[in-house]
Amino acid sequence: MKQPLRRSLLAAVAALVTGMAAALLPVLGPASPAQAADTGLHVSGGRLYEANGTEFVMRGVNHAHAWYPERTSAISDIAAKGANTVRVVLGSGDRWTRTSASEVSSIIGRCKAAKVICVLEVHDTTGYGEDSAATTLDKAADYWIGVKSALEGQEDYVVVNIGNEPFGNTGYEGWTSATKSAIGKLRGAGLRHALMVDAPNWGQDWSGTMRDNAASVFAADPDRNTVFSIHMYGVYDTATEVQDYLNHFVNNHLPLVVGEFGNMHSDGNPDEDAIMATAQSLRVGYLGWSWSGNGSGIEYLDLVNGFDPNSLTSWGDRLFNGGNGIVATSVRATVYGGGSTGGTGTAPNGYPYCVSASSDPDGDGWGWENSRSCVVRGSSADR
Incomplete structure (x- = not known):
């Protein structure tokens, strides 16, 4: 075929395609948020990705900022141990002192300086329905909207964990509708961040409520950008229980993180080896509870003694330095340059x-x- 004729045919085809697209646009409408170009941390195919399309697997630690706001070095200390993520406890003012928008900005700044992804969570919802002091997911959503100014523009660095363990063992049947409603409220207010939602039953989902309804909750998010979080303590005391739960989400292409877990607990002895090994094999994130400051009989969950980064507990040594631990498996987010976190830095x-x-x-x-x-x-x- 001669080149001038080929160009003419190509031009004609291009014009036809452009015309068809223009004709269809009024019918199909503009691209939906899920179809639009990805910005910030986002879910695709049941996995969490950065804006540039690099998969991000959380390997980190929980830090109780709301109870220890003076411990401003904790985030950098956790990062220096090799974590790529820190989940930070905040208060909405319903049960614990409200973490202000300026304080949220400072926390995000510390996360960015330490080169870790910041998972921010409202703790006031813990055990709602069973604990009379707990507040609702709807109230938690109001809090996030109230500190929206601190969150805007931070979609590359921040995951919004709407509410910690939002139902206890009473009334947990309401988890699905309450979670969908909270997601809708945040999206309606313009928050485009990756969202994280905790399971009911004090986070452990022994009833299977989150497991069985995760697909419909994910579909209810107009941005399709919600990650599910299971907390693994005494309910998950065998490898089979751990594997069955994590595999269910992976097999159904639903994004999951082990948002909290320990090496022992008052309600049973979690199988931390199985949790870490299974999470590693399935590329599922995990966040150990917690850096320091635990009380009321669960001091054994401290990863370091007295917030001293040079004084690891046995649980801390296991989480950071053991098999499938943070030092061996953590990879820094590419927004900070990527690569191994280097263990302690x-x-x-x-x-x-x-x-x-x-x-x-x-x-x-x-x-x-x-x-x-x-x-x-x-x-x-x-x-």
């Missing part, structure tokens, strides 16, 4: 920081951990 001379100063018995700033040399932070070798 990397000194200017290229060596990793030591988890504990006790690794340096000679006091020269050099230690030995995980079969490699490390640098004691702030020492003469840290340059």
